[in-house]
Amino acid sequence: MTxxxxxxxxxxxxxxxxxNKDLQRLAICLVVGAIVALMTGKSGTVTAPTSGIxxxxxxxxxxxxxGIFVALWLLLTVRDRYLQSVQSATHxxxxxxxxxxxxxxxxxxxxxxGLVVAIALPHFVNNFWQEVLVGQIAPYVLLxxxxxxxxxxxxxxxxxxIAFYAVGAYSAAYWTGSLPAHxxxxxxxxxxxxxxxxxxxxxxxxxxxxxLRLRGDYLAIVxxxxxxxxxxxxxxxxxxxGGAQGITKAVPSFSVHAGGLHYVWPLELxxxxxxxxxxxxxxxxxxxxxxxxLLENSRVGRAWMAIREDEVAAExxxxxxxxxxxxxxxxxxxxxxxxxxxxxSKNGTFTPPDFAFQASILILVLVIFGGMxxxxxxxxxxxxxxxxxxxxxxxxxxxxxxIYYGALLIVMMIFRPQGLIPSRRRAREIRMAEHxxxxxxxxxxxxxxx
Amino acid sequence: MSEAIQERAVDVEDxxxxxxxxxxxxxGVTSLADVSLRQGRGExxxxxxxxxxxxxxxxxxxxxVYRPQEGAITFNDPDGRATSVIGRSPNRVTRLGxxxxxxxxxxxxxLTAVENVKIGVESRQRTGPVGAMLRLPYAxxxxxxSDDRAFELLSFxxxxxxxxxxxxxLAYGEQRRLEIARALATRPQLLLLDEPAAGTNPVEKRDxxxxxxxxxxxxxxxxxxxxxxxxxxxxxxxxxxxLNFGRVIAAGTPAEVQRTPAVVEAYLGTAAAEGDGxxxxx
Numbered sequence: 001m002t003x004x005x006x007x008x009x010x011x012x013x014x015x016x017x018x019x020n021k022d023l024q025r026l027a028i029c030l031v032v033g034a035i036v037a038l039m040t041g042k043s044g045t046v047t048a049p050t051s052g053i054x055x056x057x058x059x060x061x062x063x064x065x066x067g068i069f070v071a072l073w074l075l076l077t078v079r080d081r082y083l084q085s086v087q088s089a090t091h092x093x094x095x096x097x098x099x100x101x102x103x104x105x106x107x108x109x110x111x112x113x114g115l116v117v118a119i120a121l122p123h124f125v126n127n128f129w130q131e132v133l134v135g136q137i138a139p140y141v142l143l144x145x146x147x148x149x150x151x152x153x154x155x156x157x158x159x160x161x162i163a164f165y166a167v168g169a170y171s172a173a174y175w176t177g178s179l180p181a182h183x184x185x186x187x188x189x190x191x192x193x194x195x196x197x198x199x200x201x202x203x204x205x206x207x208x209x210x211x212l213r214l215r216g217d218y219l220a221i222v223x224x225x226x227x228x229x230x231x232x233x234x235x236x237x238x239x240x241x242g243g244a245q246g247i248t249k250a251v252p253s254f255s256v257h258a259g260g261l262h263y264v265w266p267l268e269l270x271x272x273x274x275x276x277x278x279x280x281x282x283x284x285x286x287x288x289x290x291x292x293x294l295l296e297n298s299r300v301g302r303a304w305m306a307i308r309e310d311e312v313a314a315e316x317x318x319x320x321x322x323x324x325x326x327x328x329x330x331x332x333x334x335x336x337x338x339x340x341x342x343x344x345s346k347n348g349t350f351t352p353p354d355f356a357f358q359a360s361i362l363i364l365v366l367v368i369f370g371g372m373x374x375x376x377x378x379x380x381x382x383x384x385x386x387x388x389x390x391x392x393x394x395x396x397x398x399x400x401x402x403i404y405y406g407a408l409l410i411v412m413m414i415f416r417p418q419g420l421i422p423s424r425r426r427a428r429e430i431r432m433a434e435h436x437x438x439x440x441x442x443x444x445x446x447x448x449x450x
Numbered sequence: 451m452s453e454a455i456q457e458r459a460v461d462v463e464d465x466x467x468x469x470x471x472x473x474x475x476x477x478g479v480t481s482l483a484d485v486s487l488r489q490g491r492g493e494x495x496x497x498x499x500x501x502x503x504x505x506x507x508x509x510x511x512x513x514x515v516y517r518p519q520e521g522a523i524t525f526n527d528p529d530g531r532a533t534s535v536i537g538r539s540p541n542r543v544t545r546l547g548x549x550x551x552x553x554x555x556x557x558x559x560x561l562t563a564v565e566n567v568k569i570g571v572e573s574r575q576r577t578g579p580v581g582a583m584l585r586l587p588y589a590x591x592x593x594x595x596s597d598d599r600a601f602e603l604l605s606f607x608x609x610x611x612x613x614x615x616x617x618x619x620l621a622y623g624e625q626r627r628l629e630i631a632r633a634l635a636t637r638p639q640l641l642l643l644d645e646p647a648a649g650t651n652p653v654e655k656r657d658x659x660x661x662x663x664x665x666x667x668x669x670x671x672x673x674x675x676x677x678x679x680x681x682x683x684x685x686x687x688x689x690x691x692x693l694n695f696g697r698v699i700a701a702g703t704p705a706e707v708q709r710t711p712a713v714v715e716a717y718l719g720t721a722a723a724e725g726d727g728x729x730x731x732x
Contacts, residue, residue: 291583298582298589299572299596306558306569313556316513318544318573318636327579428560432618 033069146335152373154328160227168340200337371419472521570635
């Protein structure tokens with residue numbers, strides 16, 4: 001009976017160090033610090049390939065990086081100790097009072113302040129940052145919020161999300177007559193929104209209905225394949241999509257002419273013209289956020305939560321998992337389609353590589369970084385991660401960008417798996433899974449009968 | 451003799467549930483062999499048997515989780531409409547009016563007690579994504595209704611004080627009751643309880659007994675019960691069906707079943723013989 005214990009002597013000094021959580025974390029911090037130092041340090045040359053490594057660790061900046069990560073470790077350790085002492089005293093109280101759905105006045109205040117900041121923001125930044133806001137940050141916020149429905153609310157891993165963005169963009173191009181294939185009638189891109197939403201939603205349902213019976217990993221592979229298919233089709237079906245050269249003529253910019261009202265979003269990205277585009281997409285984001293917030297706290301949102309937590313139990317209380325998964329896919333896809341129309345009309349032109357696999361991963365990273373299942377998390381996560389590379393553009397090389405994203409994601413998963421601003425429920429699920437209360441293990445556990 | 455037992459198992463007027471010659475196999479293993487039973491409307495019927503007798507397989511077949519290879523399972527609603535359960539997915543069986551609990555409790559652990567029950571109530575509602583996103587009047591009304599109904603059900607099982615506690619933070623007996631409340635929230639006519647008394651203490655068992663009676667009388671729900679606790683079964687079940695090795699070996703009133711030699715043997719006889727054998731070889 002005691003045989004396994006003998007092979008692994010818990011008394012040895014090495015085992016004690018190895019099993020010490022704080023030391024494990026310190027080791028990870030040191031390694032991450034060293035890697036970041038290597039990435040930012042000197043590059044090797046052809047004649048002396050190792051000079052990159054030796055050069056890096058001869059310069060003082062490497063030790064600054066390592067120092068930063070050790071400081072991070074110290075901070076985390078102190079915080080953990082503090083939380084442990086607080087939690088043990090108040091744990092029962094807080095879980096009892098936990099009213100999940102109540103939005104407090106404080107929260108409304110924060111949201112209102114956030115909106116005011118978002119409205120005022122373009123007036124306080126220069127032309128470059130206005131362009132970044134309209135071109136890089138806002139569309140990705142919208143995409144992250146949409147993917148959040150699929151990944152966060154319904155718990156489905158979608159690795160081909162950008163495909164629906166492509167469907168939206170190509171729909172806009174099609175209905176404005178900018179593709180080699182001509183539509184029965186052409187519309188202004190503003191009125192392409194509903195058509196593109198319908199197309200993206202249809203694509204979501206067509207992809208989802210047969211594949212959402214699959215579980216976790218399999219679904220991820222199928223969506224990955226779908227993303228690739230859309231891009232390859234766009235590339236090769238030249239007679240319809242224009243192929244690798246992109247669409248044949250520019251998608252016109254948005255304009256509204258209705259009932260004496262004439263409003264045009266100018267194509268030229270001249271100073272002063274960013275405002276109109278910015279406020280359009282801000283309005284879209286606010287509408288989508290409001291709708292999704294209401295959705296999350298509704299019958300539909302609770303059904304998603306139930307499926308995410310325990311699909312067998314969800315079925316037993318009358319929820320059709322397939323229906324709700326397809327629904328999540330369709331809603332996520334249509335949000336992506338909206339972003340696609342905006343992208344098409346703002347840029348005027350685009351090519352298939354705009355919808356490459358990396359973009360899908362990037363959006364997923366935004367959602368995970370912000371906090372799965374959390375709408376404020378998706379917004380802040382996307383805003384921060386899209387802002388960061390622009391802010392650092394003179395310090396790091398563009399092609400190294402994904403190395404940093406990868407490193408950031410790894411660090412995030414180790415120290416804060418629930419994300420920057422986690423949803424409270426999602427954070428609890430992760431905590432419970434760590435403590436073995438998670439539903440995934442429920443099947444294997446006996447009922448506790450004597 | 452076997453035919454006499456079968457007759458007893460199906461000797462019911464106005465059955466709510468009819469199980470006819472059901473056989474369920476997994477590869478070469480036969481989990482249920484030619485099982486037939488009927489449950490009367492409003493009846494509390496218990497299914498007992500040693501471990502591995504096929505009780506939970508029977509439950510899973512009735513609730514749509516498993517699909518038996520042979521036989522028929524029919525649910526009769528009060529209007530006299532008969533619906534076959536076989537081939538229906540579990541969620542459609544639930545919406546038909548057959549709710550269940552699980553042997554190893556399966557709650558939505560990260561949600562509160564009241565949210566768990568609300569999810570059950572909402573299986574009968576129709577608020578869709580558009581109604582929810584626009585917060586249309588009917589969606590708001592349904593949400594209020596589901597709140598009210600959930601609190602009613604929590605009081606019914608005695609958990610109103612724990613409404614906002616996380617399901618995972620509830621005591622074991624409370625979790626059992628919450629699972630029953632969630633099942634009742636789907637407005638079943640037939641409730642399948644899979645070992646509801648497992649792991650509960652004597653006081654909780656008494657409460658549970660009273661609760662099952664109240665579900666049966668106040669809510670007019672028929673109860674099909676799997677249970678190991680003989681005292682509980684004998685006190686609340688009007689009839690008992692005994693399974694062993696996937697077959698019905700006895701059926702009748704609790705008192706009749708207790709006297710049946712086959713039942714005594716299934717529970718005690720073979721085990722005693724094996725025990726002797728072990729002692730001799732050791």
